[in-house]
Amino acid sequence: MTLVVVTGAGSGIGRATAQRFAKQGSSVVVSDINVETGAETVDLITARGGRAVFRRLDVADIEDWEAFAAWVCDEHGVPDVVVNNAGILIAGGFLEQTGADWRRMIAINLMSPLVGSRLFGQRMVDAGTRGHIVNICSVGSFIPNQFAPSYSVAKAGVWLGTQALRSELAPHKIGVSAICPGLIRTNLAANGSRGGVSDTESTSWAAKLGSAHRLVGRSPNRVAFAVTQAVRWNVATVPVGIEAWGGWYLSRLSPSLVRAGSGLLRMGLADIATDLGGKIFGRNLDTAMPVTTALPTTGPVSKGSK
Amino acid sequence: MKTVIVTGAGGGIGRETAKLFASKGDRVIIADIDMAAAEDTAIEIVAGGGTAIARSLDVSSEEQWEQFGAWVRTEYGAPDVLINNAGILDLGGFLEMSAAQWQRTIDIDLMSVIYGSRIFAQQMIDAGTHGHIVNISSCGAYFPSKLEPAYGVAKAGVLMASQALRIELARHKIGVTAMCPGAIRTDLLANGKRAVLVEDELQEWTTKVTAVQALSFAGPDKVARVIHRAVAHNWAIVPVNPESWALYYLFRLSPSLVRLGLSVASFDRAEALLARFAPLIDRLGSAKHRKAMQA
Numbered sequence A: 001m002t003l004v005v006v007t008g009a010g011s012g013i014g015r016a017t018a019q020r021f022a023k024q025g026s027s028v029v030v031s032d033i034n035v036e037t038g039a040e041t042v043d044l045i046t047a048r049g050g051r052a053v054f055r056r057l058d059v060a061d062i063e064d065w066e067a068f069a070a071w072v073c074d075e076h077g078v079p080d081v082v083v084n085n086a087g088i089l090i091a092g093g094f095l096e097q098t099g100a101d102w103r104r105m106i107a108i109n110l111m112s113p114l115v116g117s118r119l120f121g122q123r124m125v126d127a128g129t130r131g132h133i134v135n136i137c138s139v140g141s142f143i144p145n146q147f148a149p150s151y152s153v154a155k156a157g158v159w160l161g162t163q164a165l166r167s168e169l170a171p172h173k174i175g176v177s178a179i180c181p182g183l184i185r186t187n188l189a190a191n192g193s194r195g196g197v198s199d200t201e202s203t204s205w206a207a208k209l210g211s212a213h214r215l216v217g218r219s220p221n222r223v224a225f226a227v228t229q230a231v232r233w234n235v236a237t238v239p240v241g242i243e244a245w246g247g248w249y250l251s252r253l254s255p256s257l258v259r260a261g262s263g264l265l266r267m268g269l270a271d272i273a274t275d276l277g278g279k280i281f282g283r284n285l286d287t288a289m290p291v292t293t294a295l296p297t298t299g300p301v302s303k304g305s306k
Numbered sequence B: 001m002k003t004v005i006v007t008g009a010g011g012g013i014g015r016e017t018a019k020l021f022a023s024k025g026d027r028v029i030i031a032d033i034d035m036a037a038a039e040d041t042a043i044e045i046v047a048g049g050g051t052a053i054a055r056s057l058d059v060s061s062e063e064q065w066e067q068f069g070a071w072v073r074t075e076y077g078a079p080d081v082l083i084n085n086a087g088i089l090d091l092g093g094f095l096e097m098s099a100a101q102w103q104r105t106i107d108i109d110l111m112s113v114i115y116g117s118r119i120f121a122q123q124m125i126d127a128g129t130h131g132h133i134v135n136i137s138s139c140g141a142y143f144p145s146k147l148e149p150a151y152g153v154a155k156a157g158v159l160m161a162s163q164a165l166r167i168e169l170a171r172h173k174i175g176v177t178a179m180c181p182g183a184i185r186t187d188l189l190a191n192g193k194r195a196v197l198v199e200d201e202l203q204e205w206t207t208k209v210t211a212v213q214a215l216s217f218a219g220p221d222k223v224a225r226v227i228h229r230a231v232a233h234n235w236a237i238v239p240v241n242p243e244s245w246a247l248y249y250l251f252r253l254s255p256s257l258v259r260l261g262l263s264v265a266s267f268d269r270a271e272a273l274l275a276r277f278a279p280l281i282d283r284l285g286s287a288k289h290r291k292a293m294q295a
Helices: A012-023 A035-047 A062-076 A099-127 A149-172 A199-216 A220-233 A242-253 A255-264 A267-284 B012-023 B035-047 B062-076 B099-127 B149-172 B199-213 B220-233 B242-253 B255-262 B267-294
Strands: A003-007 A027-032 A051-056 A081-084 A132-136 A175-181 A237-240 B003-007 B027-032 B051-056 B081-084 B132-136 B175-180 B237-239
Touching: A003 A012, A003 A099, A012 A027, A012 A035, A012 A051, A012 A081, A012 A220, A027 A035, A027 A062, A035 A051, A051 A062, A062 A099, A081 A099, A099 A132, A099 A149, A099 B099, A099 B149, A132 A149, A132 A220, A149 A175, A149 B099, A149 B149, A149 B255, A175 A220, A175 A242, A220 A237, A237 A242, A242 A255, A242 B242, A255 B149, B003 B012, B003 B062, B003 B099, B012 B027, B012 B035, B012 B051, B012 B081, B012 B220, B027 B035, B027 B062, B035 B051, B062 B099, B081 B099, B099 B132, B099 B149, B132 B149, B132 B220, B149 B175, B149 B237, B175 B220, B199 B267, B237 B242, B242 B255
Parallel strands: A003 A027, A003 A081, A027 A051, A081 A132, A132 A175, A175 A237, B003 B027, B003 B081, B027 B051, B081 B132, B132 B175, B175 B237
Antiparallel strands: none
């Protein structure tokens, strides 16, 4: 039996990943900043006969991280798999986002997965555990854009850090993988904020984008599947979804082509799209995200379903 | 007269870049956390007939950036060129470096670029200046190694930030360039620290790696010349040295291959090699020194 730690497991990709590992027979430490949603994930898992415990973790807080890692190892032992999934989205142009927005983004999306990797990586090395560390990056790691430049910068950094860690931990037989999902049906956008506008505007914008995002993206179960496959086969980089595979190869083939393409997509265009999305899908807000518990069991990770 | 800001211009690439732009007739603002070094550069430029002003700036502080930005705007108006050059390289494995050491690298190497770019891009837009921003990234941005993971992470962030900014500022006719130099003869390693070492050990290690970096084929003046050309032609990503170009293309072709190749580099091997080649490095170093003295 393996012990799996998942951060940000109160919703979306984190929850789906925790559920998938639990279904495979692992014990899961569910962590999230939100106590209610985190406890919900544990309930969902235990209701189906799985093993899971919850502990609150604010990934932006270094001290909380250290306490969390110590608690996990003392109470449950050194984990076999750590999935650093917790992340946020702050949209808005490079200049629209304030210095504080940037610092928050770098702390949560760039530093926190690396902190988690470092703390648990050290414990795996000390204990001789042949474990695995998975960092959830994004297709944004490869695509510079004007919608969420801070998100891309953070994800680009975490992707490179993951690669460096992979080379450092290989002699200890600890695997390290970066998962780079494309558009996934999660609350990332709905929980996001937008720089350069008032709080109310930011909230309504996030709600609109969120409702569109939920219908456009694919299921977080797809990412959960990719995570378990990455752990099984120790893959370095796993894009999820056709747009993620496209971004991964295209950005390597021609960075300037990617820039030219993403230069066409401006915030104004995004506003129109989110407005439309909000109008068309907005009234279905409550029903737009069906709770899917069926997990895909077969099929290659590499093919997009849409 | 164009105004050019160069951060970290007290030494190395920054200093050579400031001198080059000044020699082309631009007014250069020398920003450095080491005020004495900044003044030194400014004095040298002024003595050569150029225009230079030294100013103290800790690039990791957003507050200092804002004060610096306000001062530049009042004194000289929006700058024409901003060169975000200041940076550090602390060596140390991913697990060896403490949270504080990681944060120091991120603050100085990554956040400085964000703060500076935001403030001066806004000034350029407001003034309608068709300016240019140059961010010094590194071939570390596509060099996932065990020796300097934090530096690589920060520089990968700089590379991505430069590209995102380039897209966003294109419609204001402001160019953005990311430079990826490679091994350059500067004090980067001499000024850096290695994570686990303290005092005597650190000093010894630093002396050794400094001697090696001093043998680098390319001088900072080469990078300065390429920066000048990059501004003129508005290039996007510019590896400078042959090894940086090679890594850039190799990494795009196969990140795994580069990772595997680089994984032979470790601190144990570096130490063994340094000890083995110490006499040779000394000899090369002193030969170079003699040559410089004769010249």
